[in-house]
Amino acid sequence: MNRLLSVNGLRVSVGEAEILRGLDLEVNAGEVHAIMGPNGSGKSTLAHVLAGRDGYDVTAGSVTYRGEDLLELAPEERAWRGLFLGFQYPVEIPGVNNVALLKAALNARKKYQGEPEVDSIEFLKRVREKAGLMEMDDSFLQRAVNEGFSGGEKKRNEIFQMALLEPELAILDETDSGLDIDALKIVANGVNRMRNDQRAFILVTHYQRLLDYIQPDFVHVLARGQVVKTGDKGLALDLEAQGYDWVLDKAANQ
Amino acid sequence: MTSAIQTTHAKFVASHPAATWLPRLRSVALESLERHGFPTVALEDYRYTNLKPAAERAIDYLGRSEQPPQTQPEAAPAAAADALRIEVVNGRLQRLPEDLPAGLTLRRLSAGDKAQHDLIAAQINEAGQRGAGLVEFNAAFLTDALQIDVAPGVTLPTPLYLDLWSDGQPISNLPRVLVRCGDGSNATVIEHFRGTGAGSTNSVTQLACGTGAQLEYVKLQTESTDAHHLATQIATLAAGSCLNATYIDLGSALARNDLHCDLAGAGASASLRGAYLAADAQHLDAHIWINHRAPHTQSRATHRGIAKDRGRIVFDGKITVASGADGTDAALQNRNLLLNDGAEIDTKPELEIYADDVKCSHGATTGQLDPMSVFYLRSRGLTDVQARQMLIGAFTRKITGHIGMPTLRQLVESSIDDRISES
Known part of the structure; x- marks a missing residue:
């Protein structure tokens, strides 16, 4: 078994508030994990801490990514090692061309891997191919990163970036929120097409809807900063039918 | 003497x-x-x-x-x-x-x-x-x-x-x-x-x-x-x-x-766009003086300043609308990036209006690079320095993006990027 990520007893605070309170998670290559939970359960905090965002204090526990202490690495060092975060709210960056950013991102990873920079013609070919899969036209590519994009276009752009960067571990933070059904299918297809035995996904989501299109291997329910229940995709359906309360009550009574 | x-x-x-x-x-x-x-x-x-x-x-x-x-x-x-x-x-x-x-x-x-x-x-x-x-x-x-x-x-x-x-x-x-x-x-x-x-x-x-x-x-x-x-x-x-x-x-x-x-x-129009980058101990001062002397004249002025290290940016933009220049439409905007303590930005947009029927606005803001944008770029593999340089360059693109001749626009933008990376 090819272990990509081990999170052990992770405790994280923001200021005075403790958000994650001893979280455990094991992710192997080839797996898709869904992390579900009510608002405020710590889902997005987990995604951000894994990607290396500032402002979170890790007070206990450890995160190991492919044998390395992930928490010691800068966000870009994590990206070079194949970790990707799809943002819940992708940032608009006026003045930075979408394709120029992708080229810089891809070359940064190539450099780390000791490979030569990507050839411009080859790069554009790959860009067009991946953009086509996400049903994004050329005008998208030439625009500034996410500037003036609709909510759905921003999420498609995240998956498009992921498709081009080919990460080993992709964490998608509420990528399904704000999407209509057509955009949701495009996003789900983008993920499904990338599934293979070398790569893993962590889907952070509030709703079961995304899981109709992406079949997870594991579903974890996060509540009050801990994984309170883990199951297969059937758990997501139970949550959809009965809400979160029964899981939370059960966890509280344990 | x-x-x-x-x-x-x-x-x-x-x-x-x-x-x-x-x-x-x-x-x-x-x-x-x-x-x-x-x-x-x-x-x-x-x-x-x-x-x-x-x-x-x-x-x-x-x-x-x-x-x-x-x-x-x-x-x-x-x-x-x-x-x-x-x-x-x-x-x-x-x-x-x-x-x-x-x-x-x-x-x-x-x-x-x-x-x-x-x-x-x-x-x-x-x-x-x-x-x-x-x-x-x-x-x-x-x-x-x-x-x-x-x-x-x-x-x-x-x-x-x-x-x-x-x-x-x-x-x-x-x-x-x-x-x-x-x-x-x-x-x-x-x-x-x-x-x-x-x-x-x-x-x-x-x-x-x-x-x-x-x-x-x-x-x-x-x-x-x-x-x-x-x-x-x-x-x-x-x-x-x-x-x-x-x-x-x-x-x-x-x-x-x-x-x-x-x-x-009458009916003359001007678009004035400026970008300044002051690093090390540079002191860069821009004054623009826009005089609306005739009716139905239009002006748009945008100035963007970036100060880092001990660099200092001074901007003064003054719009004067003369008596009789009715129908004047003037807007002046100044945005600045102050990248560290020790750098300084002094900005003064001014309006002087002697006509009645005019549309004039002016404003100035000063801020820092958005930490979320820096994190977004780093999460894609750019280093902290690269991400900041890219965002500083991007801040000036609203100015240079209007240059009509493509090779000239590239010259200006690459000059800016070179200056950002060497400073």
Whole structure:
């Protein structure tokens, strides 16, 4: 078994508030994990801490990514090692061309891997191919990163970036929120097409809807900063039918 | 009592003899300069920028005997290949290109033709007292001037690229360029000030747009960070004409740019866009003066300043709407990035309105790079430094993105990015 990520007893605070309170998670290559939970359960905090965002204090526990202490690495060092975060709210960056950013991102990873920079013609070919899969036209590519994009276009752009960067571990933070059904299918297809035995996904989501299109291997329910229940995709359906309360009550009574 | 300027001037005139009319022009300017003196911080318009070091260096250089350039200008950037290139080395106008497109005339003051002299001298005198001494200083020590004349109705097929190179010799560079766009003409003019060493420049550029003329003007300043750079542009817009001006200052220890824009004829419009980057201990000052003198005139001014290290950015934008200039539509915006403690930004947008029916707005903001944007770029694999450089460059794209000629836009944007990465 090819272990990509081990999170052990992770405790994280923001200021005075403790958000994650001893979280455990094991992710192997080839797996898709869904992390579900009510608002405020710590889902997005987990995604951000894994990607290396500032402002979170890790007070206990450890995160190991492919044998390395992930928490010691800068966000870009994590990206070079194949970790990707799809943002819940992708940032608009006026003045930075979408394709120029992708080229810089891809070359940064190539450099780390000791490979030569990507050839411009080859790069554009790959860009067009991946953009086509996400049903994004050329005008998208030439625009500034996410500037003036609709909510759905921003999420498609995240998956498009992921498709081009080919990460080993992709964490998608509420990528399904704000999407209509057509955009949701495009996003789900983008993920499904990338599934293979070398790569893993962590889907952070509030709703079961995304899981109709992406079949997870594991579903974890996060509540009050801990994984309170883990199951297969059937758990997501139970949550959809009965809400979160029964899981939370059960966890509280344990 | 004889002042330092008078002594220097007498010596200068003796070593730079000129055609009969030039001494007159020089002495009129000198008298005016003597009355005003060089601008000092006691003047409101110069409060934040002490020009004394620049004045002292200029006068020192003028008092020395002039040496030929010691270094060859660096190769002209690729943008020049698409343009008609006019070379100015250490303030001295070089041989003018000969194969000119129809409708374009280049004249020089030193050519020795009386009719040309009178024409150019009249234009120089029109510039009057705008620079509180700087314009007069330029005229008092003139040795030459270039006049660019675009005939009425002509659209120039190629832009004019003035390549103003300074190699840091102790020479006071005093370029004087007069652009006259005939009625209904269309032209692009770029002035690229670049060089090495402790240069000293005080340039004056006059831009006259005839009725319905369209002029794109780009100033790019990439002098060395030891240079002193003073520049004044005086634009006069006749009815229905349109000026699209971009001014970028990246180099120099001390730089001051004064852009005067007179919307003199009904329906004239101007877009003025500036970007400044002050790093290390650079001090860069931009003043723009927009005068709405006629009805239904429109102006849009956008200035973006970036200050880092101990760099200092000064911006003053003043819109004046004269009595009778009804229907004026003016907007002035200044946005700044203050990248660290120790850097400084002084900004002052001003409105003075003497007409009733006008639409005017102005505003200034100063902020830092957005941490979420930095994180987003880093999460894609850019280093912290790369992410910040990319975002600083991006901040200026709203200014440079309007430059019409693609190679010129690339030149300006790559100059900015180079400056960001080396500073």
